[in-house]
Amino acid sequence: MRRFAWTILAPFSVQFAVLLAWYLLARFELFPPTLLIPPQLVWQTIVDLWNSGDLQTHMGWSLRRVALGYGIGAGAGIGLGAALGSSRRLEIWFGPTLDIFKQVPVFAWAPMMIVFFGIEEASKLAFVAVACFYPVLLNTTQGVKSVQAKLFEVGEVFGLSPRQRFLRIVVPSALPAVLTGLRQSIALAWMAVVSAELLGAESGIGFYMTYSRQLFQMDGVLAGVLLVGAVGIATNALFGAAERWLVPWIGEVA
Amino acid sequence: MNAKAGVIAKGLVLPLLLVAAWTALTSRHESLLFPSPQKSVDAIVDLWRSRTLQGYLATSLRRYVLGLSIGTALGFATGTLVGSSRIAERFLLPNVHMFRQVPLVGWIPLLIVWFGLGDLSRVVLIAMASLFPILLNTHAGFRQIPRGYLEVGEVFGLSGWEKVRRISLPAALPWIRTGSLLSLSFGWTILVASELLTQSNGGLTDILDTGRERFRMELVNAGIVVLGLLGFAFNLAATKIWSIGSLCWRSQNIHPSNETG
Numbered sequence: 001m002r003r004f005a006w007t008i009l010a011p012f013s014v015q016f017a018v019l020l021a022w023y024l025l026a027r028f029e030l031f032p033p034t035l036l037i038p039p040q041l042v043w044q045t046i047v048d049l050w051n052s053g054d055l056q057t058h059m060g061w062s063l064r065r066v067a068l069g070y071g072i073g074a075g076a077g078i079g080l081g082a083a084l085g086s087s088r089r090l091e092i093w094f095g096p097t098l099d100i101f102k103q104v105p106v107f108a109w110a111p112m113m114i115v116f117f118g119i120e121e122a123s124k125l126a127f128v129a130v131a132c133f134y135p136v137l138l139n140t141t142q143g144v145k146s147v148q149a150k151l152f153e154v155g156e157v158f159g160l161s162p163r164q165r166f167l168r169i170v171v172p173s174a175l176p177a178v179l180t181g182l183r184q185s186i187a188l189a190w191m192a193v194v195s196a197e198l199l200g201a202e203s204g205i206g207f208y209m210t211y212s213r214q215l216f217q218m219d220g221v222l223a224g225v226l227l228v229g230a231v232g233i234a235t236n237a238l239f240g241a242a243e244r245w246l247v248p249w250i251g252e253v254a
Numbered sequence: 255m256n257a258k259a260g261v262i263a264k265g266l267v268l269p270l271l272l273v274a275a276w277t278a279l280t281s282r283h284e285s286l287l288f289p290s291p292q293k294s295v296d297a298i299v300d301l302w303r304s305r306t307l308q309g310y311l312a313t314s315l316r317r318y319v320l321g322l323s324i325g326t327a328l329g330f331a332t333g334t335l336v337g338s339s340r341i342a343e344r345f346l347l348p349n350v351h352m353f354r355q356v357p358l359v360g361w362i363p364l365l366i367v368w369f370g371l372g373d374l375s376r377v378v379l380i381a382m383a384s385l386f387p388i389l390l391n392t393h394a395g396f397r398q399i400p401r402g403y404l405e406v407g408e409v410f411g412l413s414g415w416e417k418v419r420r421i422s423l424p425a426a427l428p429w430i431r432t433g434s435l436l437s438l439s440f441g442w443t444i445l446v447a448s449e450l451l452t453q454s455n456g457g458l459t460d461i462l463d464t465g466r467e468r469f470r471m472e473l474v475n476a477g478i479v480v481l482g483l484l485g486f487a488f489n490l491a492a493t494k495i496w497s498i499g500s501l502c503w504r505s506q507n508i509h510p511s512n513e514t515g
Contacts, residue, residue, distance in 0.1 A: 010344040015349060097272070104478050104481060108462060108478050111465065187355065195362075
């Protein structure tokens, strides 16, 4: 019971206080309604969005972009990372080049993607793919590299085929690091999609936020922030659960 | 040493080859999408000569330094608080973790409504970006301090504040260092995001925007190179600064958590 009080009620009380402060500030119009509207109205906006189907449409577009871009970027990261991690030679020849490109802040690629792939879907997907590439690459390389030599010796003793060696030794050893990379990347992918939609789009949750802002619809802007945040929190929780399920022997790091 | 030089040399082969191939191909027939590297170099020189680049740089740096200082200071203070007080940790840390999962760019429309299209929005966003890495690493640094250290402090009759200053802070310093470096690089990334989302803002990303709008790829390439080099330089400078002085005894071989925002 004491434990419950500490781990659940303590953080929740802070959230409640924030919500209450928000409500009171809006209720007594300490800020003009163009800047802050009460939480219940924002909730109403979200419900309306859901009932009209707009929420599903915009969210569907955004999530579709995340899925495709993330699939490309993370897939490339895992493939290249596995190659670089298992071959010292490849790492020596290709590693530094990848390091050079890593120095570029991800958002700086966005204009180039737009020039190359146009303002439509392709450039968004390319941008998301670029944004989630590096964390997966770096973590996979590290994970595959850190497979202990003595495990391979054990494999030798047991006469494992290359295929078995890969599935039974490399994959389980590298998996925690790969999952860490995948989790860092999904957060970046979501951020990249939202920013690409803010930059220019006709659909998606980022577009909806910009649209609401331009019409000075504060409820839409706040609803957008809440929805974008909720998806961020949910995906992180989902990936955390996947980690606990797939690599239960590793304690989860925050 | 020789072997190391060989490794570095091999690593440089591919980038040099890429630039050489690019130069050779574009000298035959130039296309709009792939201008020669020389053109990008010329573009940077031109921007420098006309003092445009210096202007961009000053504007971006002002935003960056301001946002970074505010975010790092707040993050460090909060990290120290949740690191040294169990109660504060219980109340705040789960919320920090939750808040951190909200993608930063998602705040941009709200920030624009609240703080306008000017620099204030950008500074706030950069501060938010640099807040979390330093906060979480400072917290982690405080939490890994061996209990024995603090007990020694008890024996010497140090007050609470003295314990923080003379034991906890020095012991947590390598973590704080990592956190501040992560804040630095994530702050730079978010600076670029904050500038791109409002055009012609007088900062470095104007190079990218101009290039895109007028279809001058050499400017887009130049902008990417400039932003990459600057980010690299800041990181290098900060690492050097941190390695001077009190951290020499352990900083190099410790790599605590490396989570960004």
